[in-house]
Amino acid sequence: MNVPSRPTTGGRFAALLSVVALVVAACGAGASPAPTTAPTAAPTEGPTAAPTPAPTPEKPSGKIVVSNWDLYFPPDLIANFTAETGVEVEWSKHTTNEDIVGKLDASNGTGFDIVFVSAPFAEGLNNRGWAETLDHGRLANIGNLAPEADKLGYDPGNTFSVPYTWGTTGLCYRSDVVSFTPSSWNDMLQPKPELEKKMTALATDRWLLLPALKSLGYSVNETDPAHLDEAKALLIEAKKHLLAYDDTTFYSKLVSGDASLVVAWDGWCNYGIAENADIKFIVPSEGSDLWSDTMVVLKSSGNKTAAYAFIDYILRPDVAKTVVDLTLYKVPNPAAMALVDAATMTAFPNLGMSPADLLKGEPERDLGDAAPAWAQLVAEITAGQ
């Protein structure tokens, strides 16, 4: 999706660390990876059992360069992968989607084997012809993905991207402070007096507009200028009631009590819940988005065998489970979600959202030529009085 996983600031770093510590403590040492090595060994006695040993898949070797946000890989993931496969992984870190796309711009889509980007950016990479068309035959574990995961509008069938994490956007609030149970985007757009200057909203374009677009019944990828103008009017009005726009520390504002209700990504609301169990997350009744951060193999990769092996490794339930532990995001891998500690699932109820529920949300798409219009809108809203 978005910015969420991009811990770019010290504050977020500390917060994430504390979350990690908490999760590690919660899980204890018991959760040792029980390698559910998946269908690799499946085609045992097929009717066409070949007389010669089945053509052994090419063995991965060498080195790959993977670009991902800082702190977005579980600490041992790369070392474990290297120990298992012998493939060396260089983790190049980017701070934002725009950052890695900028690097690819400068090198014309080369220099990396795999990049982790949010869905609309994966779509952009594909539109520019930089993304490898995935051969699912080389991803033995792709069957672990939820069936819903290949119905995402930006890439039906996962032809050029594999979702790493996914989730949605909603309202994150202090149930012990707010006197009612929020259920609609209008609870934030036209707030009750008790929420006056006690709310924050996301400022990144896609999520700045989302509450208004959804409350009006429009798409999160809206391009109709009349609809966008309606959303703008709502948002300029709503701005008067906000404490601030906040993309990075909104959950700490809930914890400190500076805010009572914030627009939040599900996973980030969990960082607040980790510190205060009275914090709750809801998806408003008008609906919301479905964000996903994806893995894209670049066409220019010189070591696709190892790149496929790395993605396949992450698709393993025991590995994907560690991603949930670290980020408190959902992964589109039901077998991995099933491995997550019961205490963690209870503490963070939104981890339990089913793929079917998530699919009710609308995936963000690349805005293409509508991007400048959106940017102008964002300027008009943030500069508006």
Added chain:
Amino acid sequence: MRRRLLLLGPAFGWWAVFLVLPVALVMVYSVFHRGTYGGVVPTFTLDNFARALNPLYLRVLLFSLRVAVITTVISLLIGYPAAYVIATLPRRWRTPVLVLVIMPFWTSLLIRTYAWIVLLSPKGLINNGLAGLGLIDGPLPLLYNEFAIILGLVYGYLPLMILPIYSSIERLHPELREASSDLGATPFRTFLRVTLPLTLPGIAAGCIFVFVPSLGNFIVPDLLGGGLSIMVGNLIQGQFLKARDWPFGAVLSLALIALMGVLLFAQAWLLERSRKQAIDG
């Protein structure tokens, strides 16, 4: 001659590569079309300039100017007396005090700005402290407004005001002030007619050092302003990093560069005039 070129070379090279080239690039970009995925399509257009005439952007520019001017004035009002006091301290105290002035620079501005949030937020140290003493009923609106933006900028750039003023006061020969008072001027008159005019270059330098980065700043309005009112720096940052509209970002940058250019020339001209008057008078 050759030696002179050799000495000039590095500075000139730096200037060419890091100033002339980027500005030239910005100028070139400004007349190109936007690439769908960032970058530019090299076909000529003036649309980007036409778009910048939207009153919305003018309003953002005016707001930025106002914030930068207020920041500069407050910095001057605080910075001049501070510099004056430091310059008149016993010599052995001056260096330690100057080190104290510079010390905040040892920490990143981003972190120091975050620290202000801890102090100013509705449940922050100041509000909680005042509420604890029973002095206020509800939290004071200290954060996420223009006040907080200006406070953050003054805090961040004050040393840049103090240092040049300090050096201009320090260079002032004490005999000049003594002569003034020997001739019967009151201390206030001495300050107004002797010290102030002679330290004008320091004041001018300090004002520029504070004004220029304040005008283009985008971190402080984001963090302390809560993003509720944007400055021209935020606008430019958004065009490059979010909207992937480099040509329009380039136009906005040019507007900012042009504005600063005009102000710097005006300032240089005024300074030159006052210097001449001082000599003639």
